[in-house]
Amino acid sequence: MDLKNSTFKVITNEGAKCRFCNKILNPIGLDYLYVNYDKNMLEYERCDCEKSIQFWKDFDLRKEEKQRQEKYKKIINNIYKNNYMKKRLQKCNFENFSSTYKGEKIINQLIKFTDLCIKSEMQNGIIIYGNIGYKKTYLGACIANKMIEQNKIVLMEKSSSIIATIKESFTNEGLSEIEVIDLYSNVDMLIIDDLGNESLSKWALEKLYKIISNRYDNDLPIVITTRYNKEQLIEQLSNENNIEIAEEIVEILNEMCYGIVLEEKEKVSISNQTKC
Numbered sequence: 016m017d018l019k020n021s022t023f024k025v026i027t028n029e030g031a032k033c034r035f036c037n038k039i040l041n042p043i044g045l046d047y048l049y050v051n052y053d054k055n056m057l058e059y060e061r062c063d064c065e066k067s068i069q070f071w072k073d074f075d076l077r078k079e080e081k082q083r084q085e086k087y088k089k090i091i092n093n094i095y096k097n098n099y100m101k102k103r104l105q106k107c108n109f110e111n112f113s114s115t116y117k118g119e120k121i122i123n124q125l126i127k128f129t130d131l132c133i134k135s136e137m138q139n140g141i142i143i144y145g146n147i148g149y150k151k152t153y154l155g156a157c158i159a160n161k162m163i164e165q166n167k168i169v170l171m172e173k174s175s176s177i178i179a180t181i182k183e184s185f186t187n188e189g190l191s192e193i194e195v196i197d198l199y200s201n202v203d204m205l206i207i208d209d210l211g212n213e214s215l216s217k218w219a220l221e222k223l224y225k226i227i228s229n230r231y232d233n234d235l236p237i238v239i240t241t242r243y244n245k246e247q248l249i250e251q252l253s254n255e256n257n258i259e260i261a262e263e264i265v266e267i268l269n270e271m272c273y274g275i276v277l278e279e280k281e282k283v284s285i286s287n288q289t290k291c
């Protein structure tokens with residue numbers, strides 16, 4: 016480059032200083048710095064002092080985590096929009112619901128639960144049990160939407176669509192199976208709607224168990240809606256060769272969840288014991 020005729024003016028061949036030990040750091044990929052060069056575009060070599068190494072280690076971890084979150088968010092938005100949370104459910108909220116629903120106590124409990132989930136202070140889950148037409152899905156969607164409003168990552172799906180997403184990972188270029196399971200295991204909230212309404216293979220139940228037990232180990236909440244009690248749920252989930260894993264799923268849900276029973280359309284009770 017002919018520096019004399021260049022519109023760029025050479026200002027220095029020195030870089031920035033290490034903020035920890037003051038060592039001069041050279042810009043990466045540039046022999047000289049130019050006045051017109053946007054400083055934000057510059058990247059400097061990393062110092063090898065102890066404090067700097069620790070700083071960059073944390074920096075890289077945060078960056079990696081952010082990238083992971085963004086990747087997840089993209090995939091989640093896709094699931095959210097295309098798969099299950101239809102427009103109808105996206106409008107569900109506690110405020111609309113409570114104006115038409117007399118089960119004020121249950122609404123308040125669920126709002127309290129959701130607020131604690133938003134603050135990441137809730138490690139237990141909730142099983143919302145009630146018959147068809149008892150607004151289980153609506154209440155699940157209220158929890159989802161309230162959390163999403165606060166920028167929490169929430170997945171609300173039927174068990175079969177979780178399994179379908181895992182299967183898609185075999186063919187798509189997106190997440191791998193491990194990453195999909197990791198995603199369901201680590202989102203701020205997972206809501207499985209209408210559990211027991213679909214029979215699943217042993218393989219699928221094992222994946223579901225893995226996700227639920229990961230959330231249990233990670234102290235992350237879960238919400239289950241179902242119209243089956245404990246025994247019925249085992250029966251619904253299993254067939255001859257997968258009864259054990261179905262039992263394990265129901266057991267772990269019992270351990271990690273409170274039960275909310277929608278007994279009648281306008282009369283509800285809350286128990287500290289699971290009634291899934």
Ligand SMILES: [Zn+2]
Pocket residue numbers: 033034035036037038062063064065067
């Ligand atoms: Zn240094």
